[in-house]
Amino acid sequence: MGELSESELLIMFQDKSSRQKAFGHIVQQFQQPIYFYIRRMVLDHDDANDIAQNTFIKAWKGLDNFRSESKFSTWLYRIATNESITFLHKQKKIKGIPFEDVEHALSSSLEADVHYNGDEIQRKLQTAIANLPNKQKAVFIMKYYEEKKYKEISDITGTSVGALKASYHHAVKKIEDFLTLD
Amino acid sequence: MNEHSIHNDDELKDIAPTLFSISKVDEFCVPEGFFSGLNDDVVSGVSDVQELETLTPNFSPLPKNDLLLTPDGFFEDFENKLKANTETLDAEFAVPEDYFEKQSKTLLEEKIQCEAEMGLPETFFEEQHTAIVASVEKPDTVDGFKRYRSFILSTTVAAAAVIAFVFALPSEKEKCLTFACLLEQTDLTPEDLLFVDDNDLNEFVDSEETIEVSDYNIEMIDYLIDSDSDFDELYLEIQ
Numbered sequence: 001m002g003e004l005s006e007s008e009l010l011i012m013f014q015d016k017s018s019r020q021k022a023f024g025h026i027v028q029q030f031q032q033p034i035y036f037y038i039r040r041m042v043l044d045h046d047d048a049n050d051i052a053q054n055t056f057i058k059a060w061k062g063l064d065n066f067r068s069e070s071k072f073s074t075w076l077y078r079i080a081t082n083e084s085i086t087f088l089h090k091q092k093k094i095k096g097i098p099f100e101d102v103e104h105a106l107s108s109s110l111e112a113d114v115h116y117n118g119d120e121i122q123r124k125l126q127t128a129i130a131n132l133p134n135k136q137k138a139v140f141i142m143k144y145y146e147e148k149k150y151k152e153i154s155d156i157t158g159t160s161v162g163a164l165k166a167s168y169h170h171a172v173k174k175i176e177d178f179l180t181l182d
Numbered sequence: 183m184n185e186h187s188i189h190n191d192d193e194l195k196d197i198a199p200t201l202f203s204i205s206k207v208d209e210f211c212v213p214e215g216f217f218s219g220l221n222d223d224v225v226s227g228v229s230d231v232q233e234l235e236t237l238t239p240n241f242s243p244l245p246k247n248d249l250l251l252t253p254d255g256f257f258e259d260f261e262n263k264l265k266a267n268t269e270t271l272d273a274e275f276a277v278p279e280d281y282f283e284k285q286s287k288t289l290l291e292e293k294i295q296c297e298a299e300m301g302l303p304e305t306f307f308e309e310q311h312t313a314i315v316a317s318v319e320k321p322d323t324v325d326g327f328k329r330y331r332s333f334i335l336s337t338t339v340a341a342a343a344v345i346a347f348v349f350a351l352p353s354e355k356e357k358c359l360t361f362a363c364l365l366e367q368t369d370l371t372p373e374d375l376l377f378v379d380d381n382d383l384n385e386f387v388d389s390e391e392t393i394e395v396s397d398y399n400i401e402m403i404d405y406l407i408d409s410d411s412d413f414d415e416l417y418l419e420i421q
Contacts, residue, residue, distance in 0.1 A: 027224050031217055039210050052220060057227040118209030125204055145206065169197070176198035 003029055006071050014068070023063065026072055027056055033073075033146070034080050040141045041084040042091075043106075043130065045115040051087055055080045070155060077142070077156045085134045106130050121179075128178035132171055139164055140171040308339050 004012070004025050012022035034055060039048035058079050066075055110116050110123045118126065129137055139157065142148045143164075150161045157164070195202045315335060 023228070024225075027221055031220050031224075035212075035217070035220065036208075036210060045210075045212065049216075049220065049223075053223050053227055056224040057231060060224075060228045061231055115211050115213070116209060117211055118207070121204055122207065122209050125201070126209075172194060172198045172201060176201050179200045179204075 006073070009072055010068055013063075013066070013072075019063065023060060026059070026076070030073060030076050031056070034076055037077065037141065037146060038080050038084050040129075040145060041081075041134075041137060042087060043110065043126065044113070047087065047091075051080070051083045055083050058083070074152060074155045081138050081156060085138065088134050124179060125175070128175040131178065132174065135159075136167050136171050139167045140175075143168050144172075312336055312339050 009022055009025055009029075012018045012025070031052065035048060035052045038051045038055070039045065042048050042051060055076065059076055062079075066072075106127050107123050110118065110126055116123075129140060132140060135157070139153060139159075142153050142156065143150075148156075150164050153159075153164050154161050159167070312335065
């Protein structure tokens with residue numbers, strides 16, 4: 001399937017007879033960025049796989065509710081963000097790792113992960129990001145890694161641009177402090 | 183590993199130089215063929231949804247999740263609230279330390295006294311019955327038959343009274359080695375015997391007359407057995 005522009009996808013989508021085909025294109029075009037966004041949120045490959053599937057299935061279920069004012073990518077990132085944060089909330093309740101051991105557990109887990117190629121400083125950065133509150137983590141990942149504009153992040157999260165700037169700024173400071181800690 | 187080492191964010195350089203110095207890399211990798219598999223999984227999932235919508239057009243559109251909401255912080259506070267409520271209940275129903283010990287002696291004494299005051303002769307009701315029957319006159323009954331019938335009746339009642347008397351006699355108690363055995367020899371209910379003074383109980387356990395069972399001792403035995411399921415395993419001291 002060749003890649004289609006947002007407007008082409010929208011035309012296909014608005015025609016009910018080609019809506020399913022449009023959805024197929026959407027999955028094809030966005031599965032990688034959505035997956036990696038989710039992966040950076042939850043870190044584990046299997047968890048990211050499950051959440052990514054749920055994201056697209058929810059998108060399919062909600063196709064009738066999709067309003068053409070926003071972009072498909074915005075809509076998908078919104079679903080992916082909500083699914084990831086919900087997952088992280090549940091995981092936090094289940095895991096029960098003592099708070100002081102979380103960083104060590106996470107770092108060891110990344111080191112042992114066959115689907116992770118980062119070096120020591122990368123692992124430390126991932127640990128710092130994992131310690132952020134979930135919404136702030138999402139904002140940081142979208143801004144720092146995905147390099148999205150504040151306006152787009154605002155559309156995804158429903159938070160004002162000013163609040164997002166403040167949130168990102170605080171996240172960066174926290175991570176910097178963590179990285180420079182001995 | 184793809185590297186995007188250029189940061190477009192000059193602000194980052196000022197406020198977080200360490201973070202700025204770290205190259206942005208795609209350190210997360212995936213198994214080979216993962217994304218084609220992901221596409222297939224999504225398509226399969228969508229097919230399941232379509233099938234469900236076809237089979238259940240009325241309720242499949244209904245939302246399944248997030249219908250039951252809780253206030254913010256509900257589960258975080260739950261344990262603390264539960265603890266606080268338990269402590270309040272304990273405080274509300276607190277009694278003085280020796281309350282039940284004092285109550286038990288008073289209640290038991292009152293019960294014994296009440297039974298003594300309200301006591302009746304053993305054959306009272308049988309005699310009553312005889313007297314009532316004898317006072318009733320049946321006009322169409324022949325005198326002779328009447329007399330015969332009353333003779334039979336009184337004989338029956340007397341016999342019943344004798345039998346009851348015989349069975350009411352305290353029989354020689356079997357000497358028991360365990361409290362379970364002692365329990366079998368009593369017909370008192372545990373509900374009557376809830377409160378027993380601890381001093382009397384200790385005295386009973388230590389006494390030389392342990393295997394000679396009096397009515398009062400039976401009460402204490404029943405209480406002990408009722409309150410401790412392993413009690414019937416305890417052996418009496420045989421003097």
